[in-house]
Amino acid sequence: MRIRATVAAVSGALALSAFAAPAAQAEDAPKPDSLSAFAGQAPADEIVGDTKITNVVVNGGKAIVLGTTAAKTYTVSVTATDPSGIEDAYVDLWHGASAEEADNWLLPNEEAATCTASSATTSTCKLTITVDPQIDLYENSFAGTWKVTAAALGKDGDMIWKDAYKTHQVQRYAKLTVNASPEPVVKGKTITVTGKLSRANWETSAYAGYTKQPVKLQFRKAGTSTYTTVKTVTSSSTGDLKTTVTAASDGYWRYSFAGTSTTPAISAGGDYLDVR
Template sequence: MRRPVLWGTVTTAVAMTVLGGATAHAEGRGDIRVTKAVTNNGKNVIIGTSKTVTFPIKLTIKDNSGVKSLRDIRAGNASSTAGAPVELVGTTCKKLSATTSECTATMRADPHDFPDYNSERNANDAAGDWCAYGNVQANDGDYWIFDWVAPFKLKRAATLTAAATGPSPLSGGRTVKVTGALTRADWEALEYRGYGGQSVRLQFRKTGASAYTTVKTVRTNSAGHVSATVTASGPGSWRWFYPGTSTTAQVASPGSTVTLAPATMHANVPRVMHAATAG
């Protein structure tokens, strides 16, 4: 039996602007405030189908009497009906000055808990915009109950493969066919499934170069498979790159290396191309 959503967006009476202009709802007493907040060091939180993920939420808290405690902190989806079982592991605080402390909350998400969390929603609906909310207290009794700080994206993990193959040696051409498959985590089924209708970029890095360059953009088919035929300008590595979405993580495939080998020394025998996949 699925568990109901345990938390949603905190509904409060007072609106104020904090953290670089982001609008938050809060209520409290006195001058205690969260002046800075960031989740997972500013990176997306990406969850697959098997591994438990932990991530920090760091808050800088200030009050003229000093900070007493971070009494409560949780993470929730921007939509109160599309939650996920992200749990608080624990908190630590360090004093930066007489008026300011930095508190870190460690959060944990186990994808095995996702399917049975909310009977009214598909577990994948939890992906998207998230934030932190909670309660901080000062030494003089001031307190602040806040929401919508440290916003972040909770995303479904993705995988992408690539394989570059050349023509028969007798053809003597330099045409390369690059195939691949894009999948993403299905939190409802706890498995990776093909992700169709997505634009992925075929990229090439010439041997000796430091970066990949996009050659063309192709859409995956309904099963998540992708294929393109290109003309190689020389030896190098081919890969697929998927930029991700607001709910699915960015991913790049491993490179698949193509080498151009000289043919046996006979007159009028062209150079031939061989393809090999690199890890």
Template sequence: MRRRVTAVAATAAAFSAALAAAVFAVPAAGADQNSDTGLWNFDVNRDRDHTVGIDAARKRGFSVFATFTDPSGVRSVSFELRHGEDPAKADGLMVGRAHCVKLNETTSHCDALLTADPNVNLRSNSLAGLWYATAVVVDGDGNVTRKDGPYLAYLKRNTYMSQTVATPQPVKKGKSLTVKAQMTVASWDKHKNVPLAGHQVLLQYRKGTTGPFVTLKKIKTDLNGWATTTVKATADGAYRYDFAGTSLTQAAAGSADFVDVR
């Protein structure tokens, strides 16, 4: 039997209920495992790196899809995302029933919409990072197959860089400029953005109004998330800070501040 599930809670008490609700995605003991079922073109969020950035308190829907083939055809597909490689020890779970489009008698393209919600199934920052994906396929003969990896997704906390501010302005050539900006990151624990402390950001500069930014310095943010440094003013141009992101947090670049050098 199949039930539609779009998202399930991952917190301690709710997680047990979620596992019970998601039992449809796990073949029962003795269920047929059809080795002829194939999977390719797996994708998460239509992102090259299978990454989803999520805010502090706002839910985010994202797609998980793949193409499946079986000699008897594809009857239905469900996708399971879990935090933890071992299903028995997973502390986070999302399950979605896919909508399948039949390409021919043996092949279907199946797309599910899952929902990540810091108020429901992402209530801890510890759930950021790598999630494992499994597809549960029912073929045309009713056989059930679990397709377990290596299918991965990355659920990351969104980061934000404030407008870069360079002072004083205007500035005389050769004089010092102070350049600062603040980094914050979504906290799923607190349901608000908090300072991102102790992370490396790049101070970048672009001469004039066109062309690429080049990196001048590497700076670490302080306890309040501020990146602050000084540079010598050489010519009119724009300064900004850039954050490359981590395995747990999204990348972000701040808006540049154009400086008039006289």
């Protein structure tokens, strides 16, 4: 086994802290009742026997997106198979170049997963991970791609542990506003559309402008359901957006941001403009 230090605060009954043990002692340790016992001292991509992981899902496949204050709890699941059946499974997320040098971890709340068998050999096991941006995401550099550890334990003691089974995005929540004026406006006259793109700053627990980002200005004519892109505007050094267009008909104006690896896509609610 390889030793790896973990420093994390985990809500619920389980609290795991960093620890180390000599390799020989780790080898002689009794077999754990659940895979959570390996959270601080884990095998490195270890496979014992014929247990296999067939799928891992974090938050239903959607990115983990956090604002500045509210903690959120996400469901993670492992589908695994073993001829003897599945006893337990485990998932955590870690950030860094390698598991040995990880600078942050998001650990499950439960000591053991809740496993539901779909057959005598296959089960899907669920856990939850609670993320508090003020405790767990204390640096903006944590936004982006995280690795997902996945493990499964067969009822016969066989197991599989993968340090980086897949990757998952952890992102900073974004806000986007829009205002079209003057209102009402005469057809053919120029209107000004302003707005602001901002996102969570985990280091200050406040929202700040997302600078130098391409944002689409879109229009939906009254009575229709589809927005059309009119032009692309780049956010300023403070995240502000401003452009002018010609008023042609009644309808809704909005800004739409496609997102980045660190920030999710977002569209402002349409601002209705009365053209006369």
